Amino acid sequence: MEHGADIETYQIYSKEKLIDFSSNINPLGIPPLIESKIKGDINNLTRYPDIKYRELKKDVSIYLNCDKENVIVGNGAVEIIDSFTMIVKRVIVFTPSFSEYEKRAKVHNKEIVRLKFDENFNINVEDLERAIQPNDLLILGNPNNPTGLRIDKNTLMDIYDVVRSNDAILLLDEAFFEFSSTDYDSIELFKQNKYSNICILRAATKFFALPGLRLGYGASSVELVDRVNDIMMPWSVNGIAESFAKYLFTDEEYILKSKEYIKNERKFLLNELRKLSNIAAYDTDANFILIRLLNVDEEYALKFFLNRGILIRTCSSFISLGKNHIRIAIKSHQDNSIILDIFKELDKI
Amino acid sequence: MEHGADIETYQIYSKEKLIDFSSNINPLGIPPLIESKIKGDINNLTRYPDIKYRELKKDVSIYLNCDKENVIVGNGAVEIIDSFTMIVKRVIVFTPSFSEYEKRAKVHNKEIVRLKFDENFNINVEDLERAIQPNDLLILGNPNNPTGLRIDKNTLMDIYDVVRSNDAILLLDEAFFEFSSTDYDSIELFKQNKYSNICILRAATKFFALPGLRLGYGASSVELVDRVNDIMMPWSVNGIAESFAKYLFTDEEYILKSKEYIKNERKFLLNELRKLSNIAAYDTDANFILIRLLNVDEEYALKFFLNRGILIRTCSSFISLGKNHIRIAIKSHQDNSIILDIFKELDKI
Numbered sequence: 001m002e003h004g005a006d007i008e009t010y011q012i013y014s015k016e017k018l019i020d021f022s023s024n025i026n027p028l029g030i031p032p033l034i035e036s037k038i039k040g041d042i043n044n045l046t047r048y049p050d051i052k053y054r055e056l057k058k059d060v061s062i063y064l065n066c067d068k069e070n071v072i073v074g075n076g077a078v079e080i081i082d083s084f085t086m087i088v089k090r091v092i093v094f095t096p097s098f099s100e101y102e103k104r105a106k107v108h109n110k111e112i113v114r115l116k117f118d119e120n121f122n123i124n125v126e127d128l129e130r131a132i133q134p135n136d137l138l139i140l141g142n143p144n145n146p147t148g149l150r151i152d153k154n155t156l157m158d159i160y161d162v163v164r165s166n167d168a169i170l171l172l173d174e175a176f177f178e179f180s181s182t183d184y185d186s187i188e189l190f191k192q193n194k195y196s197n198i199c200i201l202r203a204a205t206k207f208f209a210l211p212g213l214r215l216g217y218g219a220s221s222v223e224l225v226d227r228v229n230d231i232m233m234p235w236s237v238n239g240i241a242e243s244f245a246k247y248l249f250t251d252e253e254y255i256l257k258s259k260e261y262i263k264n265e266r267k268f269l270l271n272e273l274r275k276l277s278n279i280a281a282y283d284t285d286a287n288f289i290l291i292r293l294l295n296v297d298e299e300y301a302l303k304f305f306l307n308r309g310i311l312i313r314t315c316s317s318f319i320s321l322g323k324n325h326i327r328i329a330i331k332s333h334q335d336n337s338i339i340l341d342i343f344k345e346l347d348k349i
Numbered sequence: 350m351e352h353g354a355d356i357e358t359y360q361i362y363s364k365e366k367l368i369d370f371s372s373n374i375n376p377l378g379i380p381p382l383i384e385s386k387i388k389g390d391i392n393n394l395t396r397y398p399d400i401k402y403r404e405l406k407k408d409v410s411i412y413l414n415c416d417k418e419n420v421i422v423g424n425g426a427v428e429i430i431d432s433f434t435m436i437v438k439r440v441i442v443f444t445p446s447f448s449e450y451e452k453r454a455k456v457h458n459k460e461i462v463r464l465k466f467d468e469n470f471n472i473n474v475e476d477l478e479r480a481i482q483p484n485d486l487l488i489l490g491n492p493n494n495p496t497g498l499r500i501d502k503n504t505l506m507d508i509y510d511v512v513r514s515n516d517a518i519l520l521l522d523e524a525f526f527e528f529s530s531t532d533y534d535s536i537e538l539f540k541q542n543k544y545s546n547i548c549i550l551r552a553a554t555k556f557f558a559l560p561g562l563r564l565g566y567g568a569s570s571v572e573l574v575d576r577v578n579d580i581m582m583p584w585s586v587n588g589i590a591e592s593f594a595k596y597l598f599t600d601e602e603y604i605l606k607s608k609e610y611i612k613n614e615r616k617f618l619l620n621e622l623r624k625l626s627n628i629a630a631y632d633t634d635a636n637f638i639l640i641r642l643l644n645v646d647e648e649y650a651l652k653f654f655l656n657r658g659i660l661i662r663t664c665s666s667f668i669s670l671g672k673n674h675i676r677i678a679i680k681s682h683q684d685n686s687i688i689l690d691i692f693k694e695l696d697k698i
Contacts, residue, residue, distance in 0.1 A: 234427060
């Protein structure tokens with residue numbers, strides 16, 4: 001399984017309508033304001049998007065609390081990742097992480113440098129220091145997919161120092177950032193450096209529960225924004241996504257409620273999962289949990305859950321994870337209770 | 350002006366709300382069925398698109414009357430153009446044509462081979478024969494932008510023979526095809542060859558008047574579809590676009606009415622424009638008209654029309670056209686009458 005969310009492939013294996021635990025979407029759904037906005041919103045499809053996305057960038061800059069000149073937008077986060085790989089010589093990734101980092105590098109014939117997280121899925125900055133060269137792109141998930149861990153503030157600053165002093169670029173993929181409880185905001189942290197040598201990437205896909213919208217955005221230096229815009233395709237963000245930012249980012253109650261909800265459900269799920277004896281649930285700062293299977297392999301688990309109407313994410317497609325890991329999303333309390341019961345069933349095998 | 354439709358840049362120069370003649374959209378608007386479909390269509394944004402676009406490809410294959418295995422889809426036609434440039438060594442373009450052909454080749458560091466149309470904007474097949482090499486991508490607009498001319502059937506077959514015998518690929522950009530009155534359908538024409546060495550590209554953008562939707566699609570060989578899919582970004586077609594094909598292509602009355610409408614307005618506009626003495630309007634098979642200015646340059650004309658509330662497309666950004674060409678869309682009869690009056694005013698200078 002190269003990506004989660006591929007319900008279409010797996011539905012045939014289940015009599016029940018599958019509940020998708022393989023993709024990681026805010027279980028509270030979309031901001032309530034949006035639902036009414038889509039109605040009659042045909043005008044956003046019958047016009048060209050602004051080729052420079054001026055309004056959209058302004059809306060994003062207000063949400064991120066940065067200058068609009070520092071905003072970059074794309075057809076999902078993946079288009080921005082793709083474009084950054086194009087402007088560098090080599091791409092450094094830590095494994096295991098989102099497969100598209102390597103995929104996009106490969107598509108553009110870029111040399112890939114693989115480093116491994118330590119046994120706790122943390123970054124050894126000395127490993128990075130030894131490997132990095134000028135014009136490298138280091139891509140880090142924060143929190144990382146599939147491990148779920150965010151980078152602590154001091155480590156992040158150490159990494160950034162290494163990147164800057166080597167004239168490299170750090171692409172911090174924060175698609176899951178809003179789900180995590182952190183003591184820092186990366187956008188604020190790198191504001192004083194005017195986002196030099198860094199791009200902090202976020203998306204409407206996960207936290208705002210709009211994977212079909214295809215809206216990725218981030219903050220980077222004016223110089224990097226210009227370089228990347230220069231190679232991106234025209235009108236790559238569709239008209240609905242372009243117009244949504246206005247309503248998407250302004251519902252603070254929804255944002256706080258979502259963060260609080262995930263925090264509580266994460267605690268509940270981890271607690272319950274850790275009572276079981278044939279799985280090991282890793283720590284996580286995100287809205288998903290990486291699980292090591294102690295008695296069965298991922299294929300067995302995939303079928304076991306499919307037979308019970310649930311799609312989980314097998315993880316052997318993530319480099320260095322082997323065949324005994326699965327990833328599950330944190331969903332509604334009801335769905336979470338259902339999957340817990342099945343884990344308990346699995347525990348009896 | 351690198352692209353039409355950049356209303357946002359030019360509105361400040363006009364007191365009136367600009368009428369956009371710089372982009373070429375079906376003046377009848379969208380298929381009536383669509384308008385009701387967008388309402389409450391939030392479900393298409395809150396789910397991931399099918400990463401393999403199975404339903405969408407089936408819907409497109411029904412419209413194109415080809416096998417679904419031959420269908421390719423993208424985030425607008427431009428993503429498919431971009432992807433094809435990535436899999437070849439050199440890109441051959443005839444000038445003047447859509448600037449993104451060269452832009453995408455340049456972005457991917459591909460050698461660009463420029464050939465010129467003859468004085469009537471037709472293709473000299475012998476020029477092509479001399480220039481072409483194995484693994485080249487020849488990109489041709491059919492009809493071509495900004496000239497408006499389609500390729501006649503015999504020439505197209507000659508071109509295809511040259512492309513195939515040289516192991517090259519022909520990308521036939523037919524974004525405007527449905528507007529033209531042709532005696533052949535390219536999809537039918539190349540069906541017997543199973544679209545070997547060719548991709549016929551169309552889009553919802555122009556004929557179906559949905560530039561904000563970002564839906565490009567085409568027919569190509571199974572081998573080329575696989576090669577290009579392998580390098581394309583995941584979920585690049587958004588969820589609304591994915592779901593729209595079902596309704597978009599089925600309204601035959603709308604399709605016929607649109608074709609008939611453009612045919613008549615094209616005739617009317619060309620007739621009227623040709624009564625004027627300081628412009629020369631070229632023949633066109635599309636929903637736009639290329640015009641040579643005989644007494645003023647494009648900048649003068651741009652301002653002249655802007656002052657009267659109309660945005661035209663200047664053409665010096667098209668290679669080999671110089672500074673005395675403009676392009677106008679064929680719009681509603683009322684809008685067409687308004688622009689005609691201004692052309693008459695211009696004629697008095």
